[in-house]
Amino acid sequence: MAGIYVHVPFCKQKCTYCDFVSFANRENEVEGYFTSLFKEIVMKAPAAKGVTFHTVYFGGGTPSFVESVYIAATLKLIKQNYCVAQNAEITIEMNPGTVTAEKIAAYKRAGINRFSVGFQTADDAELARLNRIHTKAEFIEAAKLLQGENYSVDIMIGLHDHTVEQVQESLRVALNYGASHVSMYALTPEDGTPLYTDYLNGELPDGDTVAELYEAGVAYLKSRGLRRYEVSNFARDGYQSRHNLNYWKRGEYLGFGIAAHSFYKGKRFSNTENLAEYNACIAKEVFPVVFEEEVSPIEAEEEFILLALRTEEGVNFAEYEKAFGTSFTQKYGAKLQKLASFLNCDEKGVRILPEKMYVQDGVVAELLADL
Numbered sequence: 001m002a003g004i005y006v007h008v009p010f011c012k013q014k015c016t017y018c019d020f021v022s023f024a025n026r027e028n029e030v031e032g033y034f035t036s037l038f039k040e041i042v043m044k045a046p047a048a049k050g051v052t053f054h055t056v057y058f059g060g061g062t063p064s065f066v067e068s069v070y071i072a073a074t075l076k077l078i079k080q081n082y083c084v085a086q087n088a089e090i091t092i093e094m095n096p097g098t099v100t101a102e103k104i105a106a107y108k109r110a111g112i113n114r115f116s117v118g119f120q121t122a123d124d125a126e127l128a129r130l131n132r133i134h135t136k137a138e139f140i141e142a143a144k145l146l147q148g149e150n151y152s153v154d155i156m157i158g159l160h161d162h163t164v165e166q167v168q169e170s171l172r173v174a175l176n177y178g179a180s181h182v183s184m185y186a187l188t189p190e191d192g193t194p195l196y197t198d199y200l201n202g203e204l205p206d207g208d209t210v211a212e213l214y215e216a217g218v219a220y221l222k223s224r225g226l227r228r229y230e231v232s233n234f235a236r237d238g239y240q241s242r243h244n245l246n247y248w249k250r251g252e253y254l255g256f257g258i259a260a261h262s263f264y265k266g267k268r269f270s271n272t273e274n275l276a277e278y279n280a281c282i283a284k285e286v287f288p289v290v291f292e293e294e295v296s297p298i299e300a301e302e303e304f305i306l307l308a309l310r311t312e313e314g315v316n317f318a319e320y321e322k323a324f325g326t327s328f329t330q331k332y333g334a335k336l337q338k339l340a341s342f343l344n345c346d347e348k349g350v351r352i353l354p355e356k357m358y359v360q361d362g363v364v365a366e367l368l369a370d371l
């Protein structure tokens with residue numbers, strides 16, 4: 001299994017918590033960016049000969065902010081230059097303030113079959129405080145346009161004065177309007193963002209409160225029939241994100257565009273985050289890669305375990321043995337016993353108990369200590 005990621009770094013305005021590579025008020029650079037992106041897609045194609053890609057993901061930024069012709073043309077070029085499976089999962093991230101019926105129709109004509117909508121919260125005052133460009137009502141309008149489609153909603157936990165009722169209300173609205181998948185993230189105040197000042201001023205809930213809010217969200221999603229299949233991701237049966245599952249399985253992926261990461265043929269590499277540098281490299285037909293590393297066997301094993309234990313399936317013993325040539329239970333048996341109260345173990349594999357997921361980081365650290 002392999003995936004393709006395309007980064008679209010333009011947004012209408014910058015949210016207060018955002019530290020993604022995204023630019024507001026640079027619409028005049030969209031056309032030039034896509035010209036470079038198209039070239040990069042063609043330049044990388046020879047390296048992917050013989051590989052079938054099962055997912056394509058447009059992320060950002062706000063891919064739905066730019067004209068849909070750019071997205072359609074990008075997807076067409078990818079399909080012309082890469083082997084994309086007939087039944088590939090093709091996702092686009094959308095901001096509710098940018099969604100129209102015409103755009104959705106154009107995406108579907110182009111082959112997009114999954115939509116990921118950044119809702120974050122149903123609280124209009126908080127949406128304004130976060131400098132989101134949409135209201136709850138605009139989310140509902142977007143969701144109505146997506147009825148019958150496979151769509152996911154992003155929800156944030158740990159907002160200003162956040163309450164259990166607000167978390168449940170956001171989830172209730174998303175699910176009542178047909179979302180089949182929810183990504184629920186705890187807000188992380190990143191240094192350098194405006195939100196970080198709120199965090200320093202003590203305006204955001206503390207870690208214990210966030211954990212309680214999160215667990216309330218988990219319980220609500222379960223009560224509405226969504227299964228937690230990864231630490232932060234919940235889906236109705238059959239609606240898990242294949243693109244993200246590929247990341248967690250350490251599958252290969254190629255990234256196109258500014259700041260895009262790739263994991264391909266045992267190497268990790270990423271493109272520059274500087275738009276001018278990206279365009280200049282591509283104009284000279286030079287790959288805009290600023291970081292590249294070969295993943296060592298020990299790093300590969302750590303990644304395998306760390307990523308697998310984020311998921312409901314956990315570490316699959318047969319897959320581990322195939323990848324690393326040794327028995328997981330023999331190598332980690334003593335640690336598995338020590339951590340038994342956090343784990344569910346059977347002949348197929350080992351996974352963290354759902355009710356212990358909140359200490360997933362600690363369990364993984366203990367397992368990987370002194371490797």
Ligand code: SF4
Pocket residue numbers: 010011013014015017018019020022060061062095118
């Ligand atoms: S819409 Fe997303 S990428 Fe754009 S500024 Fe907001 S958080 Fe950042």
